[in-house]
Amino acid sequence: MSDSIKNQAEFISDNQFDYSTCFHGRHISPQIFLNLKNTENNWRLKDYIKRGGYSALEKIIATSMSPKEIFLEINSSGLRGRGGAGFPTGLKWSFMPKNFDGQKYLICNSDEGEPGTFKDRDILRFNPHLVIEGMIIAAYAMGIDVGYNYIHGEIFEVYKRFEEALEEARSAGFLGNRILNSNFDFQLYAFHGYGAYICGEETALIESLEGKRGYPRIKPPFPVVSGLYGKPTMINNTETFAAIPWIIKNGGKAYLEIGKPNNGGTKIFSVSGDVVYPGNYEIPLGTSFSTLLFLAGGMRGNNKLKAVIPGGSSTPVLPAKIMMNTMMDYDSIAKSGSMLGSGAVIVMDETRCMVKSLLQLSYFYYEESCGQCTPCREGTGWLYRILYRIDNGQGSFKDLETLYSVAKNIEGRTICALGDAAAAPVKSFLKHYYAEFAYHIQHKSCMLSKYL
Numbered sequence: 001m002s003d004s005i006k007n008q009a010e011f012i013s014d015n016q017f018d019y020s021t022c023f024h025g026r027h028i029s030p031q032i033f034l035n036l037k038n039t040e041n042n043w044r045l046k047d048y049i050k051r052g053g054y055s056a057l058e059k060i061i062a063t064s065m066s067p068k069e070i071f072l073e074i075n076s077s078g079l080r081g082r083g084g085a086g087f088p089t090g091l092k093w094s095f096m097p098k099n100f101d102g103q104k105y106l107i108c109n110s111d112e113g114e115p116g117t118f119k120d121r122d123i124l125r126f127n128p129h130l131v132i133e134g135m136i137i138a139a140y141a142m143g144i145d146v147g148y149n150y151i152h153g154e155i156f157e158v159y160k161r162f163e164e165a166l167e168e169a170r171s172a173g174f175l176g177n178r179i180l181n182s183n184f185d186f187q188l189y190a191f192h193g194y195g196a197y198i199c200g201e202e203t204a205l206i207e208s209l210e211g212k213r214g215y216p217r218i219k220p221p222f223p224v225v226s227g228l229y230g231k232p233t234m235i236n237n238t239e240t241f242a243a244i245p246w247i248i249k250n251g252g253k254a255y256l257e258i259g260k261p262n263n264g265g266t267k268i269f270s271v272s273g274d275v276v277y278p279g280n281y282e283i284p285l286g287t288s289f290s291t292l293l294f295l296a297g298g299m300r301g302n303n304k305l306k307a308v309i310p311g312g313s314s315t316p317v318l319p320a321k322i323m324m325n326t327m328m329d330y331d332s333i334a335k336s337g338s339m340l341g342s343g344a345v346i347v348m349d350e351t352r353c354m355v356k357s358l359l360q361l362s363y364f365y366y367e368e369s370c371g372q373c374t375p376c377r378e379g380t381g382w383l384y385r386i387l388y389r390i391d392n393g394q395g396s397f398k399d400l401e402t403l404y405s406v407a408k409n410i411e412g413r414t415i416c417a418l419g420d421a422a423a424a425p426v427k428s429f430l431k432h433y434y435a436e437f438a439y440h441i442q443h444k445s446c447m448l449s450k451y452l
Contacts, residue, residue, distance in 0.1 A: 043161065045168040048129040054174055056248035057133055060140060061180045070141040074244070076252030078264025083109055083200075083237030084312065084342045086330045095224045096142040097232050105233040106139050106147035108241055111205055113152055113197040115313040115364055116344030119268040119280050120238035124151070124158045127242070128165035132188065134241030136174065137248060139186045142234055147188045149238075150205050153195030162190045197368035201416045202235045203227075204370070215372050216416035239268055259285035263329040267340075271296045273347035274303065285329040292328055292345065303349035307432070311341025313361050314421030316428030338428070353446045354433040358425055359387040365422035376419040379410040383426055390437060393444035400437055404430055 048054070059065065075090035096104065108131060112120040123131060135147050151159045166188060169175040177185045196214050198204045203217035206228050227233025243265055247255045256264035263285040269292060272278045276297025283292060289308070299305055305320040310328075316338040318326070326336045333340045348357065366384040371377040386403050389395045407423035414420070430437065439447040 043126055043128060043165070045129060045165070045172060048127070052249070053129050053245075054133055056245040057136055057140075057174065058180060059248060060137060061182045061184070067141045067143070070137065070248065073247055073252040074141075077243075077247045077255040078252075078259065078262060079240065079243055079247065079255065080263070080330060081237055082239035082243070082267065082343070084114075084314075084339075086340060089236065089240055092224075092236075093138070093142055093234065095222075096144075096234050097224075098143070100232055103146065103229075103231045104142065104144045105228040105231055106135060106142070106144045107202075107205070107209070107228065107233060107235040108135055108147070108149040108238055109200065109202060109205060109235055110149055110151045110238045111193050111200040112238070112342075113154075113195070113200050113368075114342055114344060115361070116272050116309065116346045117270050117312050117342045118272075119270045119343060121152070121155045121158050122280050123238055123242050123268075124162050128162050129169065130242045130245060131162075131238055132165060132169050132175070134244035135188060136179070136186055137244050138234070138236070138241060139188075140184055144234070145185050145187065147186065148191050148209060148228075149188070150191045150193055150199070150209060153193040156192065159190055159192045166190060196370075197364075198370040198416070198418060201418065204416065205235070206233065213370075215370055216418075218415055260329060262331060267328070267343055269328065269343045269345050271345045271347065273345075274300045274349035274352070275347050276300050283328065286332070287328050289323050289326050289328055289345075293347070296347075299347075299349055301349070303351060305347065306350045306352055307348045307354070309338075309344070309346040309348075309425075311339045312344035313346070313364065314417075314424060315339040315341045316424050317432060318428075319432050351448060353448050354429055354436045355387065355391050355440050355446065358429045359384070359391050361425045362387050362422065365418065369418060369422070373414040373416075373419065375410045375413040376422065379406050379419065380422045382406050383410075383422065390440050393440070395437075395441045397438070397441055399441070400430065400434070 071090055071093060074093065079089040080086040081089060110120050110124060112118065139145065139147055149162060151162060166175065173180055175186060175188055179186060191209060193199055193208060198216065199208045199214040201216045202223055203219065204214040206223060207217065208214040209228060223233040223235055225232060259265050265285060266282050267285050268280050268282045270280055271292065275293065281292060281295055307317050307319055308323040309315060309317050310323065310333050318336055318338050322336050326332055330340045362384045366380040369376045369380045383403065383406055386399050390399055403426055407426040410419045411423040412420065436447055
């Protein structure tokens with residue numbers, strides 16, 4: 001990265017963070033990656049402790065901090081779930097039964113399988129103890145003594161590293177019985193998934209943990225009432241747990257002030273596609289998309305920005321003119337007509353064919369549908385086959401009507417949100433780029449054939 005980009009990045013940070021440290025296109029800020037210059041070799045417990053690791057847990061144990069006090073800090077931080085839904089974390093934790101005498105479970109959802117998303121695996125790869133500490137604190141606050149981290153099946157090296165980090169934490173007294181000589185016990189285990197996208201849905205994840213096929217469950221009951229083995233279960237995303245130690249050490253108010261009201265703290269955005277420096281970028285929520293694009297080095301090959309999928313492949317696509325005036329936070333992106341989702345920002349330039357792009361997305365959902373619900377099982381295949389026909393010069397204008405109709409009839413009619421995830425791209429691509437689909441049908445070729 002050039003010095004000029006580094007300098008402007010530091011200026012943009014408004015002295016809150018130092019964005020000058022960069023490796024392989026990943027900008028690092030203090031909250032998650034802690035300005036590590038050689039992250040690959042600094043993930044061990046001894047390095048984490050040097051950076052102040054486990055001091056939040058030590059603070060809780062030393063001061064006998066009550067669960068209520070922890071809840072107040074999390075609530076005041078404005079932390080929202082970083083896995084996609086954006087539900088307030090403190091409010092979600094409050095649903096866990098307080099006077100339940102039986103077993104309760106805590107689960108970290110690290111089943112990161114959505115196209116364009118690659119932040120959670122980097123947190124686990126480069127700073128696994130941060131997630132472990134966050135989970136221990138969450139377990140303490142909710143009175144839970146057993147937890148699992150469900151790690152996506154296609155990142156086995158990350159699973160092995162997390163297992164090593166768990167062993168380090170146990171040996172040092174941060175995990176297990178009588179943590180730091182207190183009366184608090186917490187056992188934490190890693191679970192290696194099977195690479196199925198559907199297991200990112202929390203109830204399908206629970207089914208998989210129980211050794212069954214990853215079919216989503218009908219809700220209610222919700223996991224907090226009847227989750228793993230029918231017991232109350234709290235599930236949060238990897239990045240959500242990673243934010244907890246910072247909040248406890250620095251206070252919920254300080255975390256909120258990093259971002260904006262209702263959108264506290266920083267967020268890691270996985271930027272991919274037609275940019276100079278694809279990678280993970282941690283920025284305060286409320287930062288403009290134009291700033292994020294600048295940090296990623298701008299458009300590759302000096303091409304013009306055409307479209308952006310701002311929150312992962314399941315979120316609606318937005319044209320450049322909308323995105324360039326959008327702030328990267330939950331509320332602003334929703335107002336612009338899409339979702340922040342998982343924070344997977346897929347950038348497309350003027351050379352990208354929207355028909356072919358949607359075809360690739362639809363094929364993914366067709367392949368990953370678990371098949372439990374008829375609208376999703378049949379509808380995703382229908383969408384893919386129509387788009388394949390259009391892309392190969394065999395489509396009709398009637399196909400465009402059918403595409404929209406099928407998407408509408410999938411939406412809201414499935415047990416989990418995979419059906420909605422398959423429908424959202426179709427509806428948004430047709431809304432913003434109808435002319436390209438019409439051109440394919442009328443001319444039996446792509447209007448961007450000069451780039452292909």
